[in-house]
Amino acid sequence: MLRWETHLHQLRDYILLFLLLSFSLILINLNSNPQVRWLHGFSLNLIGNLQNTMHFWGKVRQLENENDELRSRVADLTYKNSLMQEAYLSNIRLRNLLKYKKSSSFKLVTAVVIGQNYHGFSHALLINSGKKQGLEEKLPVLSSDGLVGKIALIGSHYAVVQPLDDVNFRVSAMIQRNRVVGIFTPGKSGKYFLNYVPIQSNVKKGDVVVTSGYSNVFPKGIKIGVVTQVGAAKNKLFKKIEVTPGVQTERVENVFVVLKKAR
Template structure:
C-alpha cells in the first residue's frame, strides 16, 4: 500500500514538472517565433528574387536547347503561309478567268445572230494603241476585214487589215473609225469617231446629235445597229461632256469607252452567220 502511494506521488511530481517545463518552453517559443518570423520574411523576399532569376535562366537555356525545334516550326509556318498565299492567288486567277468566260458567254447569248472568233492581242501595230492592235487570228480563222471587234465590256473597234494568220485592229479612239451610235435613253442617233483629250486619253466623240436633244452626262451610248456590220445595242461608252455646235445646229458628246483600251489582252470578232454577204478572201462585197 505504501509502495502504491509512493508511486502515485512520483507520477504526480513528474507530471507537474513536465507541465512546468512545457509552459516555460512555450513562453520562450513565442519570443523565438517573433524573431523567426522577421528572419523568415526577409528570407522569403530573397528567395523570391532567386527563384525569379532561376526561372529566367531556365527559360533562356530552354530556348537555346529548343532553338532548332523553334526554327523548324517557323520554317514550316512560313512554308505553309506561302502555300496559302499561292492558293489564294490561284483562286483569284481562276475566279477572274471564270468571270471573264461567263461575261463572254452572256454577251454571245444576247447576240446569238452572229458568230465569234476569240483572239489574243499580241502587240501594237505602231507606236501606240492608236495605231492599232495586232491579233493572233487571220483569214484562215475566218477573220474578215471591216468586221466589229468587242469584249464583254463593250465595243473595241474593227478589223482594218487581214493576213492569213494575223490581223490588225483599230479601236474606236482612232479618228479613222466611224460607228453608228445611239443614245440609249432617248433613241437618238449619231456617228462615233475617235477623239483624244488634252492629256491624250483615248476617248470618242458622238457627232450629229440633234440640238434639241436632252442628252446628258452619264447617258449610255450603244451601237445603233444600222447595217449588218455592227450588232444593235453593243455598249460603247458613257457621256462625260456635251458640246453645242450652234453653227451646225447640233450637239457633240464626248464619250469615255467602257473598255479600257490600254489594258486589252483578249477580244472577239463579231461575224455574220450568213457568209453570203462576204467573199472568200476576207473582203466585204461592195
C-alpha cells in the same frame, strides 16, 4: 539545305560537349586535391554554361527553321489562293461570254487577246483567230460589255485589232433613246467624244451610245458607251458630248469577232 546545316551545327556542338564531359571525367578520376577540385568546379561551370548556350542557340535555329517553313507554306497558300481566284474570275467571264453569244443576233467567232502594243496614241490588240477561223479585215470586234474595235490586219491564225481607244479610230454612232447621230472618236486626252451633233439636239447625261449602222463595217445597235457630260462646242454649232466606253480595251481578255453573215 537549311535542315542539313542545322544537323551539322548540332553534331559539332554535341562533339564539343562530349569532349568537355570526357575531360571532366578524366579530372574526376585523377585525384581529389583542392587544386583539382577547383578545376572540377570550373569545368562544371564551363560545361553548364556551354550546354545552356547550345540549348539556347539550338532553339533559335529551330525557330528560324520553323519560321522559314511557315513562310514557305504561307507563300504556297497565297499562290494557290491567287490561282483559285483567277480561275473563279475566268469562269465568270466565260459564262458571261457564253450567255452573250447565245443571246446575240450576230454570227460570232470567239478569240482571246494574247498581246497588246502601244505606240504614242496608237494602240493595237493581237488575237488568236485569223483567216482559218473565218475572219477578214474590217470585221467588228466586241465583248459582252460592248464595242472593242475592228480587225486591221489578218493572218492565218492571228489578227491585229484596232481598238476604239486608238487615236485614228472612228465610228458612226447614235443616241439609242432618240437616234441622234454623230461620230464617235477618241481624244488625245484619254477622253472620248460624240462629235458633230447639232447644238439643238436632245442629248442627256446617261444616254446610251450605240453604233448607227451607217457603215459598211459596224452593224446597228452595238453598245459603245454612255454619255457622261454634255456642253457646247467652241463654234456653238455642235454639242460637246463626252462618252465613257463600256469596254476598257487595255483590260479586255476575251472578244467576239462579228462575221458578215448574221444568224
